[in-house]
Amino acid sequence: MADMPNTSARSSRISGFHKMSTAERLKIVADFCGLDEQSAALLGNTGNLDPHIADHMIENVVGTMTIPVGVATNMRIDGKDILVPMATEESSVVAAVCNAARQCYDEGGFTTSMSGALMIAQVQLVGVSDPESARIKILERKNDIKEICDACDPVLVKFGGGFRDLEVRVIESRGGPMVITHLIVDTRDAMGANAVNTMAEKLAPSIEGWTGGKVFLRILSNLADRRVARARAVWPAEAIGGEAVRDGIISAYHFAEADPYRAATHNKGIMNGVSAIVLATGNDTRAVEAGAHAYAARSGRYTSLTRWEKTAEGHLVGVLEMPMAVGLIGGATKVHPIARACLSILGVTAAEELARIIAAVGLAQNFSALRALATTGIQKGHMALHAQNVAIMAGALGAEVDAVARALVAAGTVRIDAAEAELAKIRNS
Numbered sequence: 508m509a510d511m512p513n514t515s516a517r518s519s520r521i522s523g524f525h526k527m528s529t530a531e532r533l534k535i536v537a538d539f540c541g542l543d544e545q546s547a548a549l550l551g552n553t554g555n556l557d558p559h560i561a562d563h564m565i566e567n568v569v570g571t572m573t574i575p576v577g578v579a580t581n582m583r584i585d586g587k588d589i590l591v592p593m594a595t596e597e598s599s600v601v602a603a604v605c606n607a608a609r610q611c612y613d614e615g616g617f618t619t620s621m622s623g624a625l626m627i628a629q630v631q632l633v634g635v636s637d638p639e640s641a642r643i644k645i646l647e648r649k650n651d652i653k654e655i656c657d658a659c660d661p662v663l664v665k666f667g668g669g670f671r672d673l674e675v676r677v678i679e680s681r682g683g684p685m686v687i688t689h690l691i692v693d694t695r696d697a698m699g700a701n702a703v704n705t706m707a708e709k710l711a712p713s714i715e716g717w718t719g720g721k722v723f724l725r726i727l728s729n730l731a732d733r734r735v736a737r738a739r740a741v742w743p744a745e746a747i748g749g750e751a752v753r754d755g756i757i758s759a760y761h762f763a764e765a766d767p768y769r770a771a772t773h774n775k776g777i778m779n780g781v782s783a784i785v786l787a788t789g790n791d792t793r794a795v796e797a798g799a800h801a802y803a804a805r806s807g808r809y810t811s812l813t814r815w816e817k818t819a820e821g822h823l824v825g826v827l828e829m830p831m832a833v834g835l836i837g838g839a840t841k842v843h844p845i846a847r848a849c850l851s852i853l854g855v856t857a858a859e860e861l862a863r864i865i866a867a868v869g870l871a872q873n874f875s876a877l878r879a880l881a882t883t884g885i886q887k888g889h890m891a892l893h894a895q896n897v898a899i900m901a902g903a904l905g906a907e908v909d910a911v912a913r914a915l916v917a918a919g920t921v922r923i924d925a926a927e928a929e930l931a932k933i934r935n936s
């Protein structure tokens with residue numbers, strides 16, 4: 508304890524922090540924790556993001572954190588070849604998509620579809636003594652509700668979107684019955700959070716007026732189960748290492764389907780691919796993740812988002828269905844120059860196309876994870892890439908990185924101490 512710095516004088520109460528420039532904030536933060544000059548300079552280097560854009564994207568910006576964007580090859584989706592940009596810090600994720608896509612390419616690749624672009628906004632009404640009659644009163648106002656909602660976003664309506672339907676449910680809660688109104692809105696090429704939240708807020712006073720109750724929450728639901736993307740692909744058994752591999756993948760799916768502990772990891776693997784492209788295109792990773800996991804639990808038991816079977820010809824077929832609330836306009840998609848570049852690489856012109864590509868990537872990711880798990884295990888491939896990170900952490904530069912990584916993998920010891928020893932050996936030789 509004697510070596511610990513004295514931090515008692517530090518205060519996190521920094522007056523006017525949000526009004527300062529990025530550089531001023533960074534200086535304060537660096538002084539606060541004794542950040543060395545090199546680290547502070549790296550943090551403050553906003554790289555490919557204009558510092559003014561960064562400063563306006565979130566609050567109290569002091570810098571940026573860059574993560575690699577890789578491009579998955581071999582993807583054929585609905586008869587079209589596509590290069591897929593993926594932003595991720597995890598090694599093996601991009602390679603997994605490339606490998607899965609290569610092995611089903613000759614069979615036609617991925618076929619995708621979409622249930623529609625409908626988002627749901629919820630309005631929570633409490634304090635009504637007759638919730639069933641309040642429910643019907645709200646349903647009676649469907650035309651008024653459509654008018655109020657559509658008036659919130661004439662541009663959306665002009666592009667063919669807007670209010671589509673109304674659902675009202677009475678739910679029992681710990682605090683008594685609640686009347687929950689769902690506004691079902693076609694948000695077209697927008698993810699739609701802003702559009703539907705505005706509608707819900709605008710409508711709330713009317714709902715209070717019609718029912719005499721009190722509205723509290725007015726917010727979208729991330730369980731976007733009316734915006735479900737689907738992907739399907741067939742892998743011939745001989746292209747993936749034979750019938751035993753096929754059966755191993757199907758058995759791995761049966762495990763995930765039956766056991767939430769396994770399903771969580773199975774779906775995490777799917778999200779490795781999904782979140783990487785959602786992030787690369789400037790979309791909201793947490794919204795898609797929340798939707799995925801809620802959808803996986805919609806039966807009351809958390810289960811696999813994919814399904815795997817054997818076709819009559821003995822091929823392996825996989826399908827994925829999951830909510831995919833992503834857009835091409837709004838949020839960081841238009842503001843972040845790299846998100847725009849990634850959308851250009853994909854060549855998509857509609858949010859639905861993007862959603863469908865993401866579903867294909869999720870399925871590809873799941874295929875590769877299950878194939879590895881059902882055969883050699885994931886550590887072999889993973890460690891080869893991880894070894895490169897460890898080599899860099901040990902100080903390897905340029906060609907040393909590969910040399911150290913290869914030596915670590917050959918020795919079967921991917922550890923920082925082994926990397927340092929190997930690096931020293933290379934440099935001394």
Ligand code: MEV
Nearest residue numbers: 772773775776876877885
């Ligand atoms: C690792 O990031 C993802 C996997 O654990 C997924 C899975 O187990 O299916 C390999």
